[in-house]
Amino acid sequence: MAMEVVATVFTVLLCLFAFVGNISIIALFFKVRTLQTVSNTLVTCVAFIDFGIASAYPIQCLVDLKKLSDNPECIAFMCIISILSVAHVYFTLALSIERYITISRPLKCFTILTERRCYIAIVIITGYSVTIGVLPVMMPLFGNTGSLENDCRLATVLINGYYAWVLANWVMPLPAIIFLYIRVFILVKRHAKQIQASEAASHLGAQNTGFKLKREAKTALLLLFVVAYIFVVRIPFILVVAVTDPSESVMAYIISHFFAYSTSAVSPFIFGFGNKDYRKHFLSILKIK
Template sequence: MWMAGVLSHGVLLSGSNSSTTDYINLTDTGGHNESTSALLRSTAFKVCVLCVLIPIPVFAILGNLLIVASVGRFRNIQMPTNSFIVSLAMADLLVAVLVMPFSLVRSVDTWWFGRNFCVAHFLLDMTLCTSSIFNLSCVALDRYVAVCDPLHYPTRMSPRRVTMLLLLSWLLPLLISSLCVSLSMYYLTPPTGYRGTQQESPTCVAQIHTPYAVADSTVCFFIPVVFMLFAYGRIFMVAQRQARWIHAMENHSGQLHMDQNPTREDPARPDPARPDPARSDPARRVQARLGGFSIRKENKAARTLGLIMGVFLMCWLPYFSINIAFPLWGDRISPIVLEASMWLGYANSSLNPFIYAFFNKDFRHAFVAILGCEILGRQIRGCLVSTQEISRQVHTVVTLETISK
């Protein structure tokens, strides 16, 4: 992250109206810091921290690689609506490969990669994490248009506009982080002990100036959060209303059909001499499919939306809140809290593949085809190809399944 780098040796503290920094050395032997210092420097503690943190980049790499491989292998997944999922997977994959390993070394031990790479790591961290959040916002925008304005979805989310959104989700974070570095809106100096002694171990500590930290957190997190809450709230309301409307229309149509055929003995049994219009008319096939949704689907949609926003807020809200509060009340914030908030944000890159892809039936089938046995893989590949035509027919129809895709 681009907040102060928290090391096992110490944490940078910065006042809001000062251009100088103080460094509290956790390895100092004075006061009650002696037992805390011994714990932080112990091998057992470092091993426990490694066991907790290593799964985060591992799952992020594996999960996001599966998404990229699935899109590259199965043509029916290669659609504009999944472009944002692929872009999100690429951002999270780069965070796991280029940022997390060095942050892990810094968190468990200290910084061994020099000052120049420290600046590069700071720039990569800020750019890629922000790009991941912006791609999440693009996913929400795509779902919002698909559900709330399905008839105009092909024009509103045309390939050209999708490409522009993808470029913005990468170029805007790069611009924000580049401005921070080029305008020197951060501190990156060898800190000193609180008694004026130079810190012995090499460090990589970056603290953004308070005004820039507030502006950065607002643009990179709080504005996307407000939009995502609005978009997913509207998605659920519209989808729920649509499902109830379809259910009411089906009931009304069935009752009207019974009133017009009072002499028929069994209106629920089709006439074998007459072709079924639901089978011959694609529009009625779609209507018949939509009529099958119930309250169970609404509850599933609510759980899916709640999980999407719940995980996102759980991972990023602590970090960005501390990012604003740290320059003002840094001396009251525990280094362990800072470290936990940083890795919670990284954990979002590991959870995104499970939330945005594993809840999608097509991606689940693709994952099984890639990881499963060959026989099962052939069956699922056939299922993926056979559902491509159905996906085209219902592309512009609002259903509760749109929420979880």
């Protein structure tokens, strides 16, 4: 009973923050034309995925509490979770690449980061994620239907080798993402020093440029924070899966899943509302109301 209460509280809190944050990001993107940039297109893709992840969390709690065991439909649920989780990390990687190109190639970024290339990246990431997610349906090559008689967790539904590959896709891009954001921060600080040392720039021009660079540095730190958070919460979950028995470690699964899924509530407030333009338009809508 106590575990069910804890799971219910976690579910309500996570879903509340995730739904409010991600729906706000998506609504603002489609409502405000000036927000419809390549960068914000990727942010909106992440928001859609986070909304899906948060929607799946209540079902995950029921799985952890053994309320959905012996249920053939849970293979479909696990496939959806695989798709969303893989897509989330690769869209985050795409966003970090976009940030790096924008800072390192400021004069060429608009020709490199075109809408067409952005949509191509979206199609590729979506196609790859869907492929990983639907392969377990092709039994018995990638999955184990016999496990559904006892449990319907990802670890038991998938065969060991393929499950390891899915987990690898959750974490493989994260070191590259962290490296890119560290590079972005270093480049921004370096550019700021060069502008301050330049005697050719006017005082006002240098001041305005310096302000923009400081904002970019702040954004890079915020994005680095959320990526580091994703990395930190996913590693314990993988360790819990690797070393514990689901039937004997229900609380460990509930807590580790909460933190793993909590990225869906953290991301919109960092990726979206860490952006000054998003905050401005969001506050303007609240004032109108």
